[in-house]
Amino acid sequence: MDTKIAQRHHVVVIGSGFGGLFAAKRLRRANVDVTLISKTTHHLFQPLLYQVATGILSEGEIAPATREILRRHRDVQVLLGEVTGIDLAARTVASQAGGVVTTTPYDSLIVAAGASSSYFGNDEFATFAPGLKSIDDALEIRGRILSAYEFAELEQDPKAREEWLTFAVVGAGATGVEMAGQISELARRTLVKDYRSIDTRKTRIVLVDALDTVLGAFGTKLSAGAASQLEKLGIEVWLDEKVVAVDDRSLTVEDRTGARVRIPARTVVWAAGVKGSPLANSLAEQSGAEMDRGNRIKVQPDCTLPGHPEVFVIGDMMSLNDYPGVAQVAMQQGKYAADAIRRRLRGKPAPKPFHYFDKGSMATISRFRAVANIGKLRFGGFIAWLLWLAIHVLYLVGFKNRVTTVLHWAVSFIGRGRSQRITTSQQLVARNAVQQLDVPDDAAPAQVENAEPVRSA
Amino acid sequence: MDTKIAQRHHVVVIGSGFGGLFAAKRLRRANVDVTLISKTTHHLFQPLLYQVATGILSEGEIAPATREILRRHRDVQVLLGEVTGIDLAARTVASQAGGVVTTTPYDSLIVAAGASSSYFGNDEFATFAPGLKSIDDALEIRGRILSAYEFAELEQDPKAREEWLTFAVVGAGATGVEMAGQISELARRTLVKDYRSIDTRKTRIVLVDALDTVLGAFGTKLSAGAASQLEKLGIEVWLDEKVVAVDDRSLTVEDRTGARVRIPARTVVWAAGVKGSPLANSLAEQSGAEMDRGNRIKVQPDCTLPGHPEVFVIGDMMSLNDYPGVAQVAMQQGKYAADAIRRRLRGKPAPKPFHYFDKGSMATISRFRAVANIGKLRFGGFIAWLLWLAIHVLYLVGFKNRVTTVLHWAVSFIGRGRSQRITTSQQLVARNAVQQLDVPDDAAPAQVENAEPVRSA
Numbered sequence: 001m002d003t004k005i006a007q008r009h010h011v012v013v014i015g016s017g018f019g020g021l022f023a024a025k026r027l028r029r030a031n032v033d034v035t036l037i038s039k040t041t042h043h044l045f046q047p048l049l050y051q052v053a054t055g056i057l058s059e060g061e062i063a064p065a066t067r068e069i070l071r072r073h074r075d076v077q078v079l080l081g082e083v084t085g086i087d088l089a090a091r092t093v094a095s096q097a098g099g100v101v102t103t104t105p106y107d108s109l110i111v112a113a114g115a116s117s118s119y120f121g122n123d124e125f126a127t128f129a130p131g132l133k134s135i136d137d138a139l140e141i142r143g144r145i146l147s148a149y150e151f152a153e154l155e156q157d158p159k160a161r162e163e164w165l166t167f168a169v170v171g172a173g174a175t176g177v178e179m180a181g182q183i184s185e186l187a188r189r190t191l192v193k194d195y196r197s198i199d200t201r202k203t204r205i206v207l208v209d210a211l212d213t214v215l216g217a218f219g220t221k222l223s224a225g226a227a228s229q230l231e232k233l234g235i236e237v238w239l240d241e242k243v244v245a246v247d248d249r250s251l252t253v254e255d256r257t258g259a260r261v262r263i264p265a266r267t268v269v270w271a272a273g274v275k276g277s278p279l280a281n282s283l284a285e286q287s288g289a290e291m292d293r294g295n296r297i298k299v300q301p302d303c304t305l306p307g308h309p310e311v312f313v314i315g316d317m318m319s320l321n322d323y324p325g326v327a328q329v330a331m332q333q334g335k336y337a338a339d340a341i342r343r344r345l346r347g348k349p350a351p352k353p354f355h356y357f358d359k360g361s362m363a364t365i366s367r368f369r370a371v372a373n374i375g376k377l378r379f380g381g382f383i384a385w386l387l388w389l390a391i392h393v394l395y396l397v398g399f400k401n402r403v404t405t406v407l408h409w410a411v412s413f414i415g416r417g418r419s420q421r422i423t424t425s426q427q428l429v430a431r432n433a434v435q436q437l438d439v440p441d442d443a444a445p446a447q448v449e450n451a452e453p454v455r456s457a
Numbered sequence: 458m459d460t461k462i463a464q465r466h467h468v469v470v471i472g473s474g475f476g477g478l479f480a481a482k483r484l485r486r487a488n489v490d491v492t493l494i495s496k497t498t499h500h501l502f503q504p505l506l507y508q509v510a511t512g513i514l515s516e517g518e519i520a521p522a523t524r525e526i527l528r529r530h531r532d533v534q535v536l537l538g539e540v541t542g543i544d545l546a547a548r549t550v551a552s553q554a555g556g557v558v559t560t561t562p563y564d565s566l567i568v569a570a571g572a573s574s575s576y577f578g579n580d581e582f583a584t585f586a587p588g589l590k591s592i593d594d595a596l597e598i599r600g601r602i603l604s605a606y607e608f609a610e611l612e613q614d615p616k617a618r619e620e621w622l623t624f625a626v627v628g629a630g631a632t633g634v635e636m637a638g639q640i641s642e643l644a645r646r647t648l649v650k651d652y653r654s655i656d657t658r659k660t661r662i663v664l665v666d667a668l669d670t671v672l673g674a675f676g677t678k679l680s681a682g683a684a685s686q687l688e689k690l691g692i693e694v695w696l697d698e699k700v701v702a703v704d705d706r707s708l709t710v711e712d713r714t715g716a717r718v719r720i721p722a723r724t725v726v727w728a729a730g731v732k733g734s735p736l737a738n739s740l741a742e743q744s745g746a747e748m749d750r751g752n753r754i755k756v757q758p759d760c761t762l763p764g765h766p767e768v769f770v771i772g773d774m775m776s777l778n779d780y781p782g783v784a785q786v787a788m789q790q791g792k793y794a795a796d797a798i799r800r801r802l803r804g805k806p807a808p809k810p811f812h813y814f815d816k817g818s819m820a821t822i823s824r825f826r827a828v829a830n831i832g833k834l835r836f837g838g839f840i841a842w843l844l845w846l847a848i849h850v851l852y853l854v855g856f857k858n859r860v861t862t863v864l865h866w867a868v869s870f871i872g873r874g875r876s877q878r879i880t881t882s883q884q885l886v887a888r889n890a891v892q893q894l895d896v897p898d899d900a901a902p903a904q905v906e907n908a909e910p911v912r913s914a
Binding site: 039040041042055058059060061063064065067068071072077078079080081096097098099100102134135136139146147150151153154155156193194195196197398400401403404407408411415417419420421422423424425426428431432 | 512520
């Protein structure tokens with residue numbers, strides 16, 4: 001090329017989650033052009049997604065438009081697009097949206113495409129047990145939970161009614177515990193006076209995990225405390241139980257001895273695991289990088305792809321030093337990758353290997369109850385909850401979202417109301433359609449015991 | 458029956474809009490059992506629906522759960538259900554939801570099932586030009602408007618880009634004017650700094666009406682003022698133009714001389730008319746009542762069905778004295794019907810015929826601009842807008858909705874932000890699907906002139 005104007009270094013960022021957003025922001029005034037490609041138009045504050053799924057917050061409060069956040073970053077262009085291919089040799093990213101296929105060349109690439117729910121090879125569960133990873137998921141789950149109460153109120157048959165009033169949450173990590181806790185709050189506080197035929201306090205909530213602890217990442221003492229808190233909330237905690245089947249009326253679990261129990265439940269939420277974006281496979285194939293069991297790429301100590309110092313893979317789709325798949329890792333890696341690119345452009349030596357500074361982790365169990373794990377400190381209860389509150393308000397994007405969120409929390413935690421109790425007509429029609437396709441109970445798979453559950457907590 | 462306990466008088470209310478809700482509330486402590494059947498789980502504050510469709514308010518703020526509003530009304534049971542039949546002879550209402558068919562007997566019946574968008578016999582327009590009557594509609598339109606800008610940003614072809622940047626609103630009544638005004642605010646204030654390839658200020662907004670005035674109900678002077686305000690906002694006002702065709706890329710209008718113009722536009726919103734619920738037809742057939750052109754039942758002066766003093770038909774599905782299809786009429790009729798039932802049960806003489814007390818009407822054109830029509834007073838501008846603000850805050854249901862709404866208004870009207878800019882992945886996928894089915898331009902119907910529009914305001 002003989003153009004006289006030197007083209008600026010072009011950084012392409014894939015993903016608008018914590019990793020991608022923080023990388024793009026950190027490249028401000030770096031004298032580079034940035035293109036951020038994402039399949040959603042918003043940045044998602046995932047740690048509060050369960051609050052959208054249970055009617056506390058509106059979707060807008062946790063998902064501001066990515067381009068609004070970056071509007072003062074004049075060097076950043078945000079493009080809607082599902083990335084369909086990355087060509088490491090040609091250094092291009094192909095994406096597609098609205099019938100338009102876009103090919104974007106890059107000098108540096110930051111891949112932060114995140115993770116999706118993993119059903120561990122049983123993808124057919126997804127129809128009956130949606131995961132909680134996106135705004136679509138949260139709105140779908142909100143519709144399912146709230147409409148279950150409507151259908152229970154209509155149902156005359158006590159057994160069918162119980163099925164509507166049973167909610168199963170699969171996975172006892174932070175998201176699963178938070179979902180179970182919030183369904184309990186809905187049932188035992190918010191909805192208590194709203195129904196005439198049913199007693200919402202009789203809602204059955206089952207929290208299932210294949211492992212033997214609740215919130216395992218928080219250590220034995222907090223785990224035990226969390227489990228007992230959950231049981232006080234009336235949540236049955238079924239540990240060491242693997243989910244082997246899910247349909248529109250039940251889930252079936254299997255313990256280590258191979259004994260199976262079918263739990264009749266109309267509403268199942270999947271919070272059991274995640275797997276890295278399919279883009280990881282393509283990158284691994286092209287670069288020869290290894291993958292871990294969670295479909296994540298094993299990256300170099302500086303978060304790059306082996307043999308490709310110009311390609312950074314960060315956040316939930318990479319594997320490094322067993323760092324957990326949390327927002328903090330993605331944010332710190334986003335900044336690290338941006339800084340590495342800046343150093344390179346200025347001719348400075350390569351940065352030290354990425355090191356995750358663990359600021360701590362927390363999970364709420366219910367209003368006023370949380371667990372926190374900060375450095376060597378591990379504590380639970382009201383103080384942990386206050387800390388959770390303060391930190392989440394601080395990290396929420398945008399002043400107006402902070403103000404309305406605090407207000408909605410006041411309404412939900414001090415009062416008993418929830419502001420966002422919408423079930424769309426589309427969701428009701430979908431529930432109806434499933435209803436009308438119902439197969440009789442005796443058509444259930446033969447190998448599954450159709451017995452009532454024998455364990456309760 | 459020889460049960461010894463006398464059964465209480467049972468009032469069934471169909472619909473959770475202004476009519477149904479105010480009827481149910483007014484029956485408090487009337488010593489009657491009330492069953493309110495509705496196909497949605499929420500009461501909808503329709504006058505602010507356009508603000509959900511344009512990202513100012515969240516759906517929860519204008520659509521609180523009906524059973525939450527009525528939770529202290531212990532004699533009222535709220536049932537989810539699409540009413541499938543009313544049997545006037547047997548005095549029963551059949552409804553369906555969640556696969557459960559419910560038959561509810563009544564002593565008195567208040568039918569307030571409302572109206573839906575009318576395409577005047579061209580129901581095939583609905584796919585490309587959604588109406589604005591429900592939460593589903595508002596979320597769909599929000600997704601279409603905001604994703605149009607995303608697709609415009611991606612599009613390299615100037616002509617295709619212009620199609621994405623053209624928005625047509627059909628119907629220049631209050632809803633149409635408010636939608637056009639808000640799209641203009643989005644384009645010329647909110648989104649201005651968010652895009653890099655397109656200039657959102659070049660958005661083309663076309664407001665079309667088959668009649669010759671804007672906001673005709675407000676009188677000649679305010680109409681002219683509103684039209685000039687709209688033009689100042691950069692909105693093209695096309696009057697005396699009937700829409701004769703809509704597809705995924707355009708709408709075609711026809712003037713009185715029969716001349717047609719095709720307006721390329723990817724996003725079309727239908728606010729042209731309404732028609733009474735299909736339940737009106739069934740009631741008319743059974744009772745011999747007359748219907749008007751808007752599919753509304755002509756009711757008796759006391760809002761009852763001819764020959765059926767026990768059946769009240771109120772709100773947008775009835776026709777009486779040319780009262781307009783507005784919230785105030787429905788609310789007043791709801792209260793009137795409830796009072797009439799109370800009087801009857803107490804053996805008091807029948808009430809005087811229903812008389813609508815017109816408190817006035819208003820429409821906003823943009824922030825700081827509205828028109829108001831109160832008694833003999835007709836005025837526009839900032840004072841009208843302040844009044845609009847005060848009245849809408851006052852009428853919103855629930856303290857928390859009032860507080861968050863005022864906050865969101867402050868953000869949108871004083872600042873330039875909008876809190877609710879979510880397009881779901883489902884909506885993006887749907888837009889993509891339409892894109893991929895695109896037919897070439899020359900496949901357009903032969904009778905339609907494929908010329909560029911020749912008028913502009």
